Amino acid sequence: RLQVASAHAVHTSLRNCGDYVDSLPALVEEIPLIGCIPWQTKLIAPRVADVVASLTLDVLEAGHMQHRRVRHILMVARTVPNMLYGLEPGALVIVPGDREDILRACALAERNGSDLAGVLLTGGLQPDEGVHRLCATAFDFGLALLSTPWNTYTTANRVARMDVGLPRNDKARIEHTMEFVASHVDADRLLDNIHVSPEMHLSPAAFRYRLVQQARVAGKTIVLPEGDEPRTLEAACTCHEKGIAKCVLLAKESRVRHLAEARKLTLPADLEIIDPDSIRDRYISPMVALRRHKGLTSQMAEAQLEDNVVLGTMMLAADEVDGLVSGAVHTTANTVRPALQLIKTAPGARLVSSVFFMCLPDQVVVYGDCAINPDPDAEALADIAIQSADSASLFGIEPRVAMLSYSTGDSGKGADVEKVREATRLVREQRPDILVDGPLQYDAAANRDVAKTKAPHSKVAGRATVFVFPDLNTGNTTYKAVQRSAGVISIGPMLQGLKKPVNDLSRGALVDDIVYTIAITALQATQKASG
Template identity: 60%
Template sequence: MPSKKVLFLASANREAGLTSMALGLARALQREGLRVAFSKPVGQSPLGLSEITDPSSAFARDLCDLPVTRSLSFTRATEFVAAGDIDGLMDEVVDLLDELDGDYDVLVVEGLVSVETDTLALPVNAAMCRALGADLIPVVNASRPSANDMGGLVRRVARQFGSGEESTDLDGIYAGVLVNKVPEGTNPDALRQAMQADLGPDLPILGSIPFDPSLYAPRLQEMVDAMGLSVENAGAMAAGRVTEVVVAARSVELVLPCLVPGALLVTPGDRADICLAASLAFLNGTRLAGLLLTCGSRPDEFVSEIMRPALEAGLPIFLSNNDTYQAAAQLAQLDCHVSADDRHQMERVIGFIADRIDVSSLMSRIGETVRPLLSPPAFRHQLVLLSRAAGKRIVLPEGEEPRTIEAAIKCAEKQIAQCVLLGDPEEIVGKISKLGLTQPPNLEIVDPASVRARYVAPMVELRKHKGLPPELAAEQLEDTVVLGTMMVTEGDVDGLVSGAVHTTADTVRPALQLIRTNPGAKIVSSVFFMLMPTEVLIYGDCAINPDPSAEELATIAIQSAETASAFGIEPRVAMISYSTGGSGIGSDVEKVRDATRLAQALRPDLLIDGPLQYDAASVQSVGQQKAPDSAVAGRANVFIFPDLNTGNTTYKAVQRSAGVVSVGPMLQGLRKPVNDLSRGALVEDIVYTIALTAIQAVAPETSVVSDGKAV
């Protein structure tokens, strides 16, 4: 997932010309010397009705010379949405960006075009914009009736895409607004100034593009194909375009002023006066697009003979079996999008739009060095990449549990880790079959009975200070969690994940007894990665320590900040309490206050603040009011709770009430990684916990807290 600036273009209303505006913006940015990349994550036909190659990427590559990604098919996106798996779709969208080499300054992303026949565009566009950490640029079609109040339209898009806490904070969502197809007779500059006054100076109108019919003129061949016309005389058809349609329903003298270059004249074949007038106009140098004869009728032989010089000079003639009204209705519905093979026309469109876009307000945004939010899809994508690179072997003691089996297979297929299922091989293979799955070759199944004996002596040695006899060690190794923990201890596997059917105590106790803590680590703690809609938050400790002291709480804060950094999250640590700053008194808030001072003293390089109430830590407006001088308030992404009761309750309330995926708990402070699952864990939760464990196994924690010092 790139950390470069991402600009996401989405239609604010229909027929906004999204592709041409996206490419026009890309060209304008190129003119400023920026390296621009392009992506249309989900492909669709111009009308979104058929499965064809989307032209956007082809134009971006061939005309603008941009690096581009592939597009997922519209059908595939529809399947994900129908299955309620927007997150899965976003994972694939983020994966696409790996195709870019990273040698660019800004990525321009074109969203789905909204059409009458589907409701896919809005939810998918909003999800993609969040997943990519993008700044939104809505494109408004100024010719649509719904664009009468364009400021209100822009605000509505802000609400639809979601703006976090404040739906009126347009500058926090948008990089700017593009206005397209300003109607003839409306001054584009005046319209731009009026919109700017309405929206305020912080939300720039990047461009106000007048409507030029010649840019959207379909080629005659496209008209013939779309309407099923017969070509009576091809003439100059190959180079012809329809810039205007003239329906000749009136007397010839009233039609004559409408005979202009690019006009397609529509008339019944028996209107000799119109046919002759068109022929004479063409011979006199007015390059009409052509003559469309309706009702299936042709001019009589005498009129045709008079028209012959015009036909020989190149006047195209077409025949339709429909009546004039029906033919005119078909013409009105012609798709005016530039076809994928119409490169010359698209070059004109791109240049026309780029000339009228001012990107000066974007330059400072693109040059920002502030690290972007790590969105949930980007986080999951990063987990997969890092775990693949780790190449670790992870034991799953609950090898006969169906969710665990399915997760292990997914990990094998995605090459996240080499999973080892502990359990009866026949039982496991039977369940794989019942689940309708196939056992991949890189999935190991180990019968506990076949390996248990080799760990008795090492376990006796580890527990000799407790006087553990071999018989009791063999008995304890009947528990697959204990057996798996010994496999980790002895280095036969790199980590362990359990908890789908075992309690936290069942998973953690053997790790504390056999693996033990890192040298110098006072405690083992835990964090959950909370995959919120727009970013990933870290909650700690929500699983291990019931009532940590101030010193232990400071350790948890530092451990959690280091975990955040290890997974690409720049930590801003909030020490949570029922009181903010110095407003509260009592032993509970004093503990948090003392823990904050200790953590700040131990790690002055980290952003740590407290006590902070949850809303003061997470909501910018509240943080500014309650703790205006805090660098963490309103911006926290690591939340340290004062005790297990508060932490566990909060994480479950957020997870269940808001439908948030939580990954973890991930244990911190052990010499080798062991991680616990919630017994309500979903298959995907298990998959990503396995990935976390594999990444932890690469480099055990080297910065821990010991005796009040960072080592």
């Protein structure tokens, strides 16, 4: 257990103890200030689902109650104009069940991007069926509608007194707490006083902390084609506040400001907002020049540039930004296809591949390729392994590459195993600096006890940090199985092999997911610049 204390505070407390302080001055002066953790409401913000479970509330509409958090309570008795100030992200609105005017106001606020925690109707009263239907879109957007037989005062009192301790299954809040505490601890002083084994794994919290610190140093500019998407806007604001990257939003400024007002966000002064309609024309000729060999005409380019992802990709191709992040509302294909057509592969790369950073309980490992290449041959598989090892190194993970198969060593035969065996040989030949072994079964690659039996002489087995799957079917299935069944956070997919960094988001991405993807993209841009 790390006890964080201020020497000054301890000294002041001891001085108030009178005579006892005389015997302890030397001890007090030697107490180091390792960290000072500021108050943050987010650390104690329960999910709406936690409130429902704790108080046994009735759920009329679930919305996004498994993800949204209660930041503050708004107990309403006033008319609509006098309560609008409280319709902020994270507000749990507690109101008598017959105040349908308040419910309609909350539904409108939700549709305007306010992201309320939910509406809790009291007195056992429920809205008219027609009013309920009128608010249906807000429920689809994520607004939760709850009910209780208690009166409003009793309800507000019980919610306020609810235990806000950290639930064991609230992984997002646990991760945020760890990262927040880590970001306010003097890591250098802490490391000076403890012994760190060379075999110590890079934990998820340490990985994200290092990622943010390195992105700050990089100072890169990242374009966000989905600039008026609520999560993306909040992530951009966070990146500016923390100095992670300078973001460029492709969106109408009026729309962004309206969204920021609804979500109670303060737009940083240096956050750049560009109206796509004002710049599309300037990229028509450059795009035609890049794709003329494919028969692209000016009219075709103009039509394609109506897509903000294509527009952002052209900004990247023109070196006006350092990287691109998209995918909160677009498919992977929408994000990747323009990059393949306009950015193309880096020198020496045979293909574009992807990796996921899998945040296991005690370490971060790399999975590749789980998103792009359906059935790579031996040469392509070797290229994926080399790219994945280099990506691991870039992000502070010592690469020990396991080339995965259904058999280990010489135990299996067949075309699939031979492909992996040949790919392993090619990696060793092309990059003798990379520690690689294969074919290895997953358990032999990941578990030391199994490795002792199946591959006792391998320097990778049981210690692998980079897992290269033989095909997309295996890789995508495995990463999703681990992510969902074990409750593991995965960051990615991060694209590798492009001349310039472009990264895709899951359409279910949370704000923090987008922030870390922006940080990853910024760090990739440093590699491209130095390369």
